[in-house]
Amino acid sequence: MSETAFTAQSASTTAPSAPKRSAVRSLLRLWPYVRPVRWFLAGSTAAALVASCAGLLVPLVLRRIVDGPVAHRDPGALWPLAGLLLVLGLAEAGLFGVRRVLIARPLAGVERTLRGDLYAKLQRLPVSFHDRWASGQLLSRATSDLFTLRLFLAFPLVFLIVNTATFLTGVAIMFSLDWRLGLVLVLPAAPLILLCSAFEARYSAAARRAQDQVGDLATVIEESVLGIRILKAFGRHRTMARRFRDQAEQLRSTELRKARLLADLWAVIVGLPELALGAALCLGCIQVADGRLTAGTLVAFLSTALALRWPVESLGWLLAYSNEAATASDRFFEVMDTPEAEQPAAPRRDAPPTDAPRPTAAATASPDGGIRFSGVRFRYPDAPADSPDLLRGIDLHIRPGETMALVGATGSGKTTLTALLPRLYDATAGAVTLDGTDIRDLPRHRLRELVAVAFEEPTLFSASVRENVLMGGPDADRQALDRALDTAQADFTRRLPDGLDTQVGEQGLSLSGGQRQRLALARAVVGSPAFLVLDDPLSALDVHTEALVESALRRVLVGTTALVVAHRPSTVLLADRVALLADGRIAATGTHQELLDSCPAYRELMSGEVAGRVREGSTTR
Numbered sequence: 001m002s003e004t005a006f007t008a009q010s011a012s013t014t015a016p017s018a019p020k021r022s023a024v025r026s027l028l029r030l031w032p033y034v035r036p037v038r039w040f041l042a043g044s045t046a047a048a049l050v051a052s053c054a055g056l057l058v059p060l061v062l063r064r065i066v067d068g069p070v071a072h073r074d075p076g077a078l079w080p081l082a083g084l085l086l087v088l089g090l091a092e093a094g095l096f097g098v099r100r101v102l103i104a105r106p107l108a109g110v111e112r113t114l115r116g117d118l119y120a121k122l123q124r125l126p127v128s129f130h131d132r133w134a135s136g137q138l139l140s141r142a143t144s145d146l147f148t149l150r151l152f153l154a155f156p157l158v159f160l161i162v163n164t165a166t167f168l169t170g171v172a173i174m175f176s177l178d179w180r181l182g183l184v185l186v187l188p189a190a191p192l193i194l195l196c197s198a199f200e201a202r203y204s205a206a207a208r209r210a211q212d213q214v215g216d217l218a219t220v221i222e223e224s225v226l227g228i229r230i231l232k233a234f235g236r237h238r239t240m241a242r243r244f245r246d247q248a249e250q251l252r253s254t255e256l257r258k259a260r261l262l263a264d265l266w267a268v269i270v271g272l273p274e275l276a277l278g279a280a281l282c283l284g285c286i287q288v289a290d291g292r293l294t295a296g297t298l299v300a301f302l303s304t305a306l307a308l309r310w311p312v313e314s315l316g317w318l319l320a321y322s323n324e325a326a327t328a329s330d331r332f333f334e335v336m337d338t339p340e341a342e343q344p345a346a347p348r349r350d351a352p353p354t355d356a357p358r359p360t361a362a363a364t365a366s367p368d369g370g371i372r373f374s375g376v377r378f379r380y381p382d383a384p385a386d387s388p389d390l391l392r393g394i395d396l397h398i399r400p401g402e403t404m405a406l407v408g409a410t411g412s413g414k415t416t417l418t419a420l421l422p423r424l425y426d427a428t429a430g431a432v433t434l435d436g437t438d439i440r441d442l443p444r445h446r447l448r449e450l451v452a453v454a455f456e457e458p459t460l461f462s463a464s465v466r467e468n469v470l471m472g473g474p475d476a477d478r479q480a481l482d483r484a485l486d487t488a489q490a491d492f493t494r495r496l497p498d499g500l501d502t503q504v505g506e507q508g509l510s511l512s513g514g515q516r517q518r519l520a521l522a523r524a525v526v527g528s529p530a531f532l533v534l535d536d537p538l539s540a541l542d543v544h545t546e547a548l549v550e551s552a553l554r555r556v557l558v559g560t561t562a563l564v565v566a567h568r569p570s571t572v573l574l575a576d577r578v579a580l581l582a583d584g585r586i587a588a589t590g591t592h593q594e595l596l597d598s599c600p601a602y603r604e605l606m607s608g609e610v611a612g613r614v615r616e617g618s619t620t621r
């Protein structure tokens with residue numbers, strides 16, 4: 001992978017965003033995931049609803065107490081009513097507890113399913129998708145966004161329903177107690193509704209910005225952690241810290257904007273009903289003084305109004321959280337809706353059966369055998385529109401059992417060409433065949449069995465040495481594993497504290513570059529692949545180890561058809577023939593000596609000391 005490619009990748013810190021849809025529509029898209037737990041959700045909502053309504057009965061009991069035992073000075077009649085209050089309180093508390101128990105486990109399951117689907121989708125999406133999306137954006141979608149969705153299903157969704165129902169029931173009770181006082185209290189509803197809809201539009205824009213900024217921040221943190229050595233070595237940690245601070249500052253501003261919006265809404269949501277309550281209190285007192293209302297009814301009315309404070313005041317928080325959940329849902333489905341463009345094509349009529357025995361170099365000596373690129377063109381999806389294709393008609397045949405070195409100037413497209421073979425990218429025109437079969441006709445798993453790859457940048461996973469190597473051939477036995485480690489001169493692994501069971505840290509950070517490269521090479525050869533792609537696999541090795549690996553690798557290459565990207569003459573020497581890539585085409589092929597004799601561009605590429613060393617080396621092969 002060239003430096004330019006890295007820059008392109010890391011620069012795309014903000015993921016493409018989808019068209020805006022309403023919060024309700026965004027949330028409704030979650031229905032397929034919620035459907036399996038709908039009865040738990042309904043049960044939980046019902047429990048909360050009954051609990052809330054039990055709370056609303058309290059003012060009615062209070063009215064009886066005030067107009068009965070209190071007005072008539074009859075303490076004896078108080079006990080049954082006090083008992084009833086106690087039962088109502090206990091029922092309310094108990095039912096809210098039941099609600100939580102009912103919903104906790106099913107919703108954890110929903111979150112797990114969402115996360116599992118997102119992860120599977122990320123695995124299926126083509127490499128070009130990952131080139132475009134910053135990893136922090138994907139990380140934040142898989143973690144904080146899904147957490148937001150679970151919390152929304154557990155609280156705001158339930159309480160939006162419960163609080164609305166409680167509010168309507170409470171208003172009905174207040175109107176039945178005294179319609180004039182009821183009217184005074186519901187008057188602020190109209191401006192509140194208008195305010196809420198204005199709030200929704202503004203808040204959802206801020207919520208989207210904040211969640212995207214969290215993703216950008218995660219990208220900066222991830223890059224800083226992975227690139228800590230480079231940052232320290234170049235003394236760039238302050239620059240990165242400044243970038244982090246800037247991003248964190250932007251996020252802080254957005255969060256403050258959200259808080260301000262919420263505070264404004266909150267002030268009105270709390271202030272208006274308080275004013276209405278004060279007015280109702282004055283009016284109620286006048287009515288009691290006039291004898292048109294009993295004291296008990298006024299107490300019941302005011303208690304009901306106070307009981308409705310939480311449903312009304314929580315509205316701001318519920319709306320805000322629902323908006324964040326709608327944004328999280330949008331962000332989740334932006335990934336899920338991305339087409340997996342590079343679907344396996346329908347097998348062609350002349351395609352071999354997928355369970356055909358694994359071809360070997362010896363068994364495939366037909367003229368069509370080996371690897372053939374025919375008229376292959378390729379351009380990256382995000383390449384500038386006015387730029388020419390990177391590969392502009394590649395015609396190259398690597399015969400069965402042959403090792404072909406691919407050389408070319410830096411940035412000429414060597415890595416890109418090798419990436420077409422395991423279909424990390426698909427050619428935009430032309431065809432690549434393996435033993436005569438178009439690679440698009442091979443199921444992915446079959447293709448990956450046939451072709452093994454070792455990249456210049458060796459990536460290791462947080463797993464044992466054994467697991468890392470066996471990724472290249474899960475069925476390989478102990479001898480095959482030992483052979484692969486010997487080929488890659490990776491006997492250092494046996495001296496690690498736990499031998500092959502030693503965990504190598506994230507990205508193999510605890511190993512040296514050369515050690516990682518050797519493990520990546522062992523991974524490529526462990527499955528005895530029919531076709532091998534090596535992208536400058538020995539670049540990090542010292543001269544002595546390189547010579548040892550080369551001599552062992554020659555024995556492996558005899559049995560496979562291989563394409564080896566070569567920057568160094570010593571790597572060219574591994575090959576039977578060399579292909580020169582220039583201007584998006586194969587400019588020349590031949591043995592190293594033939595090209596040196598006949599191709600000035602090749603001579604130039606291998607000029608000076610390099611050519612001399614190669615010539616020397618070729619005589620010793």
Ligand SMILES: Nc1ncnc2c1ncn2[C@@H]1O[C@H](COP(=O)(O)OP(=O)(O)OP(=O)(O)O)[C@@H](O)[C@H]1O
Pocket residue numbers: 001002003004005008131380382383390408409410411412413414415416417
């Ligand atoms: N993922 C990508 N998206 C867009 N453009 C890319 C991507 N990867 C590479 N490129 C572009 O393709 C060109 C060829 O890159 P490639 O890595 O194939 O070259 P190379 O010949 O292997 O270079 P080197 O010898 O330096 O490794 C680069 O100039 C780069 O601009």
